[in-house]
Amino acid sequence: MSLAPSPPVSTPARAAVRQRVREREPRFGWRTRERLFGVVLATVMLIVVSAMIGPFIWMFVTSLKTADQIIETPPTLIPRPATLQHFARLFDELAFLRIFLNSLIVTTSITAVSLFFNSLGGYTFAKFNFPYKNLLFMALILTMMVPMQVTMLPAFLLLKELGLLNTYLGLILPAMSSVFGIFLMRQFIYSIPDSLIESGRLDGCSELRIFWSIILPQCRPALAALGIFTFMAAWQDFLFPLIILHDESMYTLPVALATLSGQHATDWGLLMAGSLVVILPIATVFMFMQRRFVAGITLTGMK
Amino acid sequence: MTRLTGTTMAQDAPGRLLLVLLLALAAAAMPAGLRAGQGTGEPLQGTISVWAMGDEAMRLPELARRFEAEHPGTRIRVQAIPWTGAHQRLLTSVAGNVTPDVAQLGTTWVPEFAAMDSLLPLEQYLEGSDISLEDFFEGSAETAYFEGRIVSIPWYVDTRVFFYRTDLAEEAGWDHFPRTWEELEQFGADLTLDRTGDGRIDQYAFQLPTRGEQELFGFIRQAGADLLDSETMEVLADTPEMTEALAFYQSLFLNNYTPWQDIAALGPHQSMARGLFVSFISGPWFVGIFEREVPQLAGRWAVAPLPGHHRESSFLGGSNMAIFRGTRNPDLAWAFVEFLARPEVQLQWYREVGNLPASRAAWEDPSLGGDERWDVFRRQLEVAEPPPPVEFYKAIEDLLQNQQETLILSRRDPAEVTGNLAAGLERLVSLRRTEEGNLAPIVQTILWLLWPLGAALALVAFFKRRQIAGLGRYKTPFFFLLPILLHLGVFLVGPIFASLLLSFTNFDIYSLGSWESTSFIGIDNYRLLLSDPLVGRALINTFYFVGIGGPLTIGVALALALALNSAVLPQKGFFRTGIFLPVVTPLVAVAVVWRWIYAPRDGILNYLLGLVGLPEFGWLADPNLAMPSIIAMSVWKNAGFSMVIFLAGLQAIPRNVYEASDIDGASRWQTFLYITLPMLRPTLVFVIIITTIGYMQFFAEPFIMTDQGGPEHRTLSIVLLLYQEAFDFFNIGYASAIAYTLCVIIAAISIIQIRFARGEEYS
Structure with missing residues (x-):
């Protein structure tokens, strides 16, 4: 693992990039692409996470349903009436x-x-x-x-x-x-x-x-x-x-x-x-x- | 029958060095002596423990209080044992000789525990008692016996009847449920309908299982066929009647009177309420379920006895109460068992939990007699029969289910299935233990050999004392590892060593009865498993699961971790928690939801596919799709686990490395390939090895999702197989042999993996 400090960068272009990285300021152009990527990523992750959470939600809803509501097909999302009996x-x-x-x-x-x-x-x-x-x-x-x-x-x-x-x-x-x-x-x-x-x-x-x-x-x-x-x-x-x-x-x-x-x-x-x-x-x-x-x-x- | 019984005596364990193995054997060899404690006239006193199962045990204390009121000075401590795992719990407690005084045993478990010689014979108690086995239904009384001795007392019974929709039957002109097989066939033809005319059946006449030996057992007995004579151990299955029964059962499927798979997600009553099928076979507990969960169906359903053919019959099950030999208070234990058998107590039990009384007298009560439904159950109970009372019934059950599956799913010729069934039964009978074992002297010899071995080690240590002194510079690692190695040595290596030894023996339920009957059998177990087709099948399945599921899980986990580690993703905490949720969600809950997703008829997945015009898939019920379905579920469930490890690993990569690559203008992909991946290598190695080891041992998913490995064993895994051998059939020796075969295979794979990983890791 390298512990030595990164060697000094001399090219002006590189220095400019480095400057932006340092500042962590959103800029137009290069940063917009970065943001767009973030939005796409967040959307994809949102879909994945809903698939992950789905069964959990179902579990939560079911725990609040009465026996006859639970086996309804197709399953309903809102328990009516909700019960704490379980x-x-x-x-x-x-x-x-x-x-x-x-x-x-x-x-x-x-x-x-x-x-x-x-x-x-x-x-x-x-x-x-x-x-x-x-x-x-x-x-x-x-x-x-x-x-x-x-x-x-x-x-x-x-x-x-x-x-x-x-x-x-x-x-x-x-x-x-x-x-x-x-x-x-x-x-x-x-x-x-x-x-x-x-x-x-x-x-x-x-x-x-x-x-x-x-x-x-x-x-x-x-x-x-x-x-x-x-x-x-x-x-x-x-x-x-x-x-x-x-x-x-x-x-x-x-x-x-x-x-x-x-x-x-x-x-x-x-x-x-x-x-x-x-x-x-x-x-x-x-x-x-x-x-x-x-x-x-x-x-x-x-x- | 010449099984070794009775002669067990307290064995003096000849040493403590092979501690665990000896304990396993010696503990089994020390049941308390038989006590003859019949009615000394003294008042009962003391405390006994009673194990009862599941939600029933929750109500039993009420009866216990009533008993205590009748007998002041006594105390009944009821322990609730979950149904899930009850069998393991009982087996281990017999092995460890920590049995309760009284336990509820399912009727088919009684012979098994009696064969271990763990149950107290009850004839002498029955002699002077008010109750008699003639008070019970004939079939129920039969379950009290093992090898001619009375070892339990019936408690409650259940039997199988048809539940059916009266309105749908009437619509087709049936004012009664079929009483014969011919009528049943006609009923099937009349009630199986394509209502919408789209070429797909919307209403099946029946819903019968492809793996349900209790339903099949009814048909077998109705045809006049039988499995085996439990007294002479003669196999009776190879008869034309058996073929007739199997052919009839198969024909109901071939004519499509019943769907080819379980199409309901949460139990048949809901599908029946929606008219997907008209009838199914089940037990008395379903009466309550109907009333509770499908109240809208009230007045439109009824029960009917199973139709007869050459004779009438049905499966008889239920639970008995048994007293363990280890009891210190047999008089009190018997008094309580006797109390539970009294008609009025049985009636009270029925009122509280709805279990049907085994006692005939209890049925005279108006609360049971007046009801038309209970009348059906009563009539069925009069002719219902228990399966053969043999200690290997679990194995018979398994055999029946497997043959049933090939009969239906593979459409095997019924005559051929009859032959296979008979052959399977012959094999099970031949596995019964009849002679003295040789393990005891061998263990003693090994123990004697340990002394010279220890002496030799001491000698070596003495002559090499210089080198040993030179080890002083390793003081720190030595003391750091000492507690850990001691701990792992006792709690991990000890049991592993013991089970490895057991894999060379025929340790099984007979060993629990008397450990002298256990033999050292060399590599016989290993030889046997090489020719066991199920082992081959399970190995293929396991490799399939690991080969496809492993890389998929790791890939998904890595992708998720990278996404979560990305600087641009907002709300990381939310995403992390969300992805980890499936990991913490108990499998029972997961199973319910995924069964709903995969259900062939009402399932979410098929519904979605139907929207784009795709046909119906069987998913878990389809032999070819079952494993991919299980894999998809496992990726969903387990990806979060590896993701957490990857996240921790990604944090170990210093930021400045990324900044450097950023400056060099590396693309996202290049950064991943040339920086992240190499830096992540120790983590990746770890995840790959752990996932491989974990997935090679996959077990829970098929255990709960596909009814223990179906269809046609396409999802049977190696560990599931050995679990069944170990805890369903208690073939500990054979199960251990399977385990160590698997162990060698995993080790080979892991060594290859580590070889590949080595370069980087050790540099």
Whole structure:
């Protein structure tokens, strides 16, 4: 990665272009084309995004409809009359606060702890040399290729033996670090210049300090992305909590919601209301975290 | 039948080194001893846990309170288990020996859990009891047994009847629903109409499934055919009656009396309300659905027993209550099960949730007896029959559905299908375990070999201590990685190692009953999967999905990320969130919406295509279009995920590089090709590898969208196949072998990918 300042540009024409770039002022001619491109891009994106949001809107509308409105064909966009009965049922039939707290405790713990360990692991693999490093890393990657469906039973028996069935820890501990996370962080930490680490060492920082104060702030976009993924996966996980948690008061949100469904009949309104309740916290987390995508390396990488 | 039962005793696990494997085996080997605790006359006390399923469990506490009031000092703790995943939950709890005292079991699950030797035989309790199996419908009482022993008590029943539109039938001159196959055929001819005269059928007489073994089972039994004798394990399927039943079922499709695919998006009642078809087969729960969701149809629909042929019959299902051997309070458990079987309690249960009582006496009550509809169900229940009570019923179900599909979608000759069905059943019977296994001594031997191995390692360490001391300069990476490697070693590598070992054994439901019956079978599982046509099919599907879906997803994600990273795009936060929404939307919700999009008759996509004059496509129901449809949905769902990673990666490219290229007058395309793409390489490598690994393991989409891999297995993926093997049939050994075969394939692909990527990455 080039850290040297760009060589001075001498041609007057180039200098003029550079001047415009510097000022970031919209001009006629060259800038108009740029604007036009922006409008076209925004239009295309608007179409794409409506296709993306469509089902979500449908879900929202359905959660407010009565049973006979839901199955109307063609589907109507406005629920008439709108009803909150499905949400009311969620709160009536489930110990909602407790269940929400269960999910929140487990998910935030997993996210916080695993972000730390995964970035530490990613940093070690990206910036240190040690014997068998690549072999070890390949072995870790290899474990990703084993479908969790076959390791679930042994993992369950292991947790049972450790006395962790039906506990928060039983859900948190297995997710403490993940190969996916280590791999993701490693790829990003590659692009952090070694000189930053070296200067930290020269300043007498401890190795952990270098990681915490120099490396972590540098990979905020990646941490934000990984944080969202981890949060999302833990928040939506169904099968593992289902077999680990044996007590209804320990159920997480997806498990508790699933108990409301019948064997044959599906209550679509209830299902959609439940799905919304699951999505909203993740969407909120995403909206806050996504701002981080534009922070970080942009400034510091070129100091 | 010489299965190994009863003789299980608490096994002393001979060591803890192969921890996980041993646990899997030992836990299964330690069911609590059989307790003979019949009526000591002492008052009941204590607490039991009861697992019940889905929304029914939500109402069960009300009955439990009534029981507790009758027996002060007792407590019934009801746990609601979601229907989705209930089977896995029960299987794992048996494997881990953490079963409840009492559980609701679907009637077809009873034999399976009884075969694991996990259910308490109930004869001695029944002897001194007020209830008797003769109180129940005959078919329902049959479901209480496994291999001649009573292992459960019927709780509620269901059966299949025809739901039909009376007004449409009358319009065609039918004042009753067909009572025989001949009449059914005539009904089909009279009621299948092209009302608009455009050459397209607008009204089908029936809506019958191409994958629905319960409906088909009714026809099979009506023809006098059968599947197998559950006592002698003799296969009875290869008969002319079976061919007759299959031919008749097929003819209803060939004559177009029923559509060739499920054309409704949200259940058949809506399409029936609109007159798209006149009748369909379903169970008692649909009565409530009709009343709730299509009130406008009141008075214009009715139920009718399935027509008979050589005899009358229908599928009988429902749920029983069973007591697990692990219970510490069998007296209380039995008292509660007995309580639930009492006619008045069954009646109360019917009033609260609408489940039909299994007890005949409950039906004498006016609230059930007076109603014409319930009368139809009652008559049907008198002749309805459960499928054979064998522990591998799930596999039979699967076999029936597959043959049904080839019968209809491939228009296979019914006689040939009969042969295939019989052969399939023979194979399933032959897979039953009858002899002692050899795994136990082998595991012990391995454990003994571990000692010298450990000693050898210690010796090596001693002689190489200088080199080890020289490793001191790697102190930092060592301590950084230590917690992570410890963690992954225990929670990831441990289970992987255990399941890898299991792939060389025949670990299955019989192993849960007594783990001595498990054998080390070498590479037999791997050999078996090479000749398994489904594995080949699933591999082709998986490569199809990865080969087309992978590049598409990555391309779309990259394009979206570039657009979002562009300086000229306004409102980035809105766009980012919008594109990410499908990623967070639960698949159940996604599935509903996309089924609506893809529905052949009322679907949004076909509607739009119809506007430009294109014909109707079957999408998910069409064997050739099913996979492309699944891929399109997956791109929509997953692009946002990779987009987020690309966005983070794009941020890592310093701005000044772009400014330089801007100054040099590079075009947008050149900038992308010569600056963005090379700088994005580590991210791209990551996304490609992750997407390949993730897509090679794709599973959820066909699981929920195409009824577990249909039509004709065209969307069956490798992981879906192994999931079915592991959790539907509990062939853990075989499922593990499939998993490691897949693992080797993915590894090969990934190594190639990494090779290509290497140059840049390590420089």
